[in-house]
Amino acid sequence: MTFPPLQSIGKYLGLTLLSGSILALQITFTRIFSLMIWHHFTYMVIGIALLGGGAAGTFLAVRRWGPDKLQQRLGGLALLFSLASLSNLIAITTIAIDPLRAAQLGWTIIGLGIYFTCLLGTFFSGGLVIAAIFGRWAGAAHRLYFADMLGAGIATMTVLFVIQTIGGPAVIALIGLIGALAAVLLGYEAKPRQRWLLPAIIGAEALMLAALIARPPTLAIPGSKELGWAIQAQGTSPEFTRWDPVGRVDVMPEITVTEPMIVGAVSSSYPLDNRPELPLKLVTIDGTSMTGMYRFDGSDADLERFRFLNHAVISAVYQLGNERPRTLLIGVGGGLDILLARLYQAKQITAIELNPTIVSLLRDRYADYTGRLAEHPSTELIVAEGRSFLSRTTEQYDIIQGIGLDNLAALSGGAYVLAESYLYTVDALEQALNALTPNGIFSWTRDVNSPPREMLRLTGLAAEALRRMGVSDPAAHIAIIANESGVNATLLVSRSPFQPEQIEQLRAWGAANNFTMLHDPLVRLNTPFADYLHAADPRAFEQAYPFQIFPVTDDNPFFYNYFRWENLHFDRSYEGRLNRFPIGNLILLTMAIFALGAAAAFIVLPLARYQRDGLRMTGAISTLAYFSLLGAAYMFIQIVLIQRFTLFIGYPIHATTTTIASMLAFAALGSLLGSKRIRTANGLRLALIGIAALTVIYIVALPPIFAGWMHWPDLARIVASIFIIAPLATMLGIPFPAGLCQLNARAPGLVVWAWGMNGVFSVLGSVLVIVVSMASNFTTAMLSGAAGYALAAMVSGTLWKVAVRDSASVSATAKVTADTPVQPVTR
DSSP: OBOOOOTTHHHHHHHHHHHHHHHHHHHHHHHHHHHHSOGGGHHHHHHHHHHHHHHHHHHHHHHTOOHHHHHHHHHHHHHHHHHHHHHHHHHHHHOOOOTTOGGGHHHHHHHHHHHHHHHHHHHHHHHHHHHHHHHHTGGGHHHHHHHHHHHHHHHHHHHHHHHHHHOHHHHHHHHHHHHHHHHHHTTOBOOGGGTTHHHHHHHHHHHHHHHHHHSOOOOOOOTTSHHHHHHHHHTSOOSEEEEOSSOEEEEOOOEEESSOOOTTOBOTTSOSTTOOOEEEEEEEETTEEEEEEEOOOSOHHHHGGGGGGGGBGGGGGGGSSOOSOEEEEEOOTTTHHHHHHHHTTOSEEEEEESOHHHHHIIIIITTTTTTOGGGSTTEEEEEOOHHHHHHHOOOOEEEEEEEOOSOHHHHHTTTTTTOOOTTSSHHHHHHHHHTEEEEEEEEEEEEOTTTTOHHHHHHHHHHHHHHHTTOSOGGGGEEEEEOTTSSEEEEEEESSOOOHHHHHHHHHHHHHTTOEEEEOSSSOOSSHHHHHHTOSOHHHHHHHSSSOOOOOOTTSOOTTOOOOGGGOSOOGGGTTOGGGSOHHHHHHHHHHHHHHHHHIIIIIHHHHHHOGGGGGSTTHHHHHHHHHHHHHHHHHHHHHHHHHHHHHHSOHHHHHHHHHHHHHHHHHHHHHHHHHHOOSHHHHHHHHHHHHHHHHHHHHHHHHHHHHHTTSOHHHHHHHHHHHHHHHHHHHTSHHHHHHHHHHHHOGGGHHHHHHHHHHHHHHHHHHHHHHHHHSOHHHHHHHHHHHHHHHHHHGGGGGTOOSSOHHHHHHHHTOOTTOOOOOOOO
C-alpha cells in the first residue's frame, strides 16, 4: 500500500511538520526535566538535539544512499521518528532518579543514560528525515531551509500553549502522531503484507493521545524536591496540577500543623502551649519552591492565629518602626506574605507574582479557602515579573519585601548554578532602592550557608547598589539578622542610614526570639558580613574569599554561581553529602566533555573513516572552518539574545519563545532573500561582515533601548522585541544555505563534511557560550559570536575556489534544479 506524496508540496509540508516536532520535543523535555530532575539538565536536551541532527547527516553520508533510495525511505524514516518519540514517554513514566542523593548516584547515571539514549535516538531519527529531504532536493536548499525554519518557529510559538492545555506527556504522544502523519505526506511505502501498519499506528497513537489527555500519567518527582517529600510524607498525590508557561504547579491535599511551615521557621520563644491549629495546602512549582496556602476566613479575628509570625525572621522589616506602611511584595506564593503585611496593618499592599496559576489559585479555585486575600480593600494582586514591575512603577513604597523560595538543598549544591536571575543583580537592587520612600526599607530573606555565600553575595549586591546611588558608607544602611538556627537570614537595606532607635528595636526583638545579628550598622561585629561591608577594598575581599561572591550585574546575572572552578574537588566538607558538592558546575563540565566526545564519536570519526576523500580537496580546511564558525557563532548570538530579551520582556519563557521563534522565522525569510541576491564571493563576504557589524550595534544599542522602553506594557514589549530581532535574524539566515548551495555546486564531496562540522560546533557552541558568559559576561560572549562571523567572512571566498571537477562539470552542476538529486545533507 502506497500513500503518494502530495505532489511537490509534500516534501515541504513533511519537513515543516518534522522540524516543528523536533523543536517541540526539545521544549517539552526542558519542561519535563525541570520537574522530574532539575532544570540544569535541560541544557543537555539542546546539545543532544544538535548532536542527533549532526549524527544523522553523517550516517547518510556513510551509507551513501542514492537519490531514489532516499526518496523511497523518507516515509519510513518519518515513521521511525514517530515510534522513537514514544520511547521517551515510556522512559519518563517508568524510570525515577534523584541527582542530589549521593546514595543513588549509580542509578542516577544509569537513568540519565536511558533518558538521553531515548532522546538521542529520537533526534537522530528525526534528523535522518531532514537529512534525507535536504539530500534529495539540495538544489532547493533555500526553500527547504524556509520550510525548516518555519516549522520550528511555529512550534516555538505554540508548544507552550499546547503543554498548558494537555500536559507534557500528552504532547510527546502528539509529536509521535504528527510524525506518523508526516510519513503520509512523505510517501510512506508499505509491503503488501504490511498495508495495515501505518493506519494502525496512527489509530493507536490517536487513542494513546486521547487517553493521556483524559488521564495524565504520574511522573516521578525526586525526594530531594519538596513535592517528592510531600508525596511521600502524605502518602497521596496532588489534588490539583496545572502546566503553565512558568512551570508545573501542584497543590497537595490539606494537612494540619501546629508548627508553622514557613521560610526561616519560628523561634523557640513561640509558646508551645495552646498553639492554634494551622490547616494548609502545600503548593510547589516544578516540584520545588514550596509555599503554603493557609486556611483563613478573611476576618481580623482569624488573623490572630498568625501571630506566630511575630517570632519569624521574615517579619524583621516590620520591627523598625514603619507604621501602616505602603508595602510591595515580590512573589506571594500561597499568600503568607500578604497575611504578614495584613498582620502588621499595612495601609497598602501591592503583591506581584510571576506565575499566573498561583494568582488564579488565590483569586478563583482557592479564594474562599484563603479568605479572599486578593479582594481585600488594601490589597492589589498583580501578575508580573518583579524586575519588569520595578522598571515601570512610579509608586514609592515604605517596604519592599521578598522571601526566597528556592529549594535550599539544591541551592547549597549549586543546582541553580546555570540559572540566570535578573532579580538578583546590582541593577535590580538599585531599581528597588529607587522605588523606596526616603526612609523606606528593602527586605529579603534567603539562605546563609556555611561558610556564608548566598546571603553574603546578596549583601554585596546591596552595598554596590548603594555605592552607585552615591552612598559612601553602605555599612550604615544595611542590617542583617539570622534566625535561631542560623540557616536563614533577612537582609535589611535602608535608603537612609539606620537610626539608633530602629536598631535598638531590631536588637530587642531579635534577642527575645534568640535571633543573631550578622551585621549591625552601629556596632562592628566579628562576622564575614561585617568584614565584607567594612573592607577598604571590597574587590580584594571578594577575590580572597573561597567562593565567588562578587556583585553580579545584568551583564552577568549568574547569582547562584558561587563555586570556583579551582575548588571543584571532593574533600572532607563534601563527604557523604552530594548536596554540598557543586553539582551544577559538574553538570556543565560534563556537558562540555559529553558534547566534545559524542560529536567526535558520532560525526567526526565516521566521516574521517568513510568520507576522507573530501578532505583531500583544495581548500577543504578553509571550507570546513567556514561552516564550523557558522555553527558556533550562531549559537553564541542566539543564546545571548535570549538572555538579553529575558530582561526586557520580563517573563523568561515568553522571552525564550519570542526570541527563538523570531530568529527562526526571519532566518527563513533571510534564506529566501539570500537565494536571489548572494551570487558572488563578495556578496557573501559583505553579508557576513554585515552580521558582525550588526551584532556589535546590538551590543551597544540594546541596553539603552531596553532601559527606555522597559515601562511599556507586556504585549508592546513582545511586539517591539520581534521588530528588534528581525534585522539581525534575517541576516543570520543567509550564510548557511548560501554556502551550502555553492559548495554543492563545486565540491559535493565536502557537503557532508560541512554539515557534520557545523553540527559539531553547534553542539560545542551551545555549551561554550554558557561557559564564556559565566566566566566573563554576555557582552564578551556576543562579541565572540560577532568575531566568529567576521572570521567566516575571511574564509568564505574559499567556497568559490574549492573544486575537484573540471570547469564543464562545475558549470553543469551549478545549473542544478530543485528536483535534481545530489549528495545527502541536513539542516
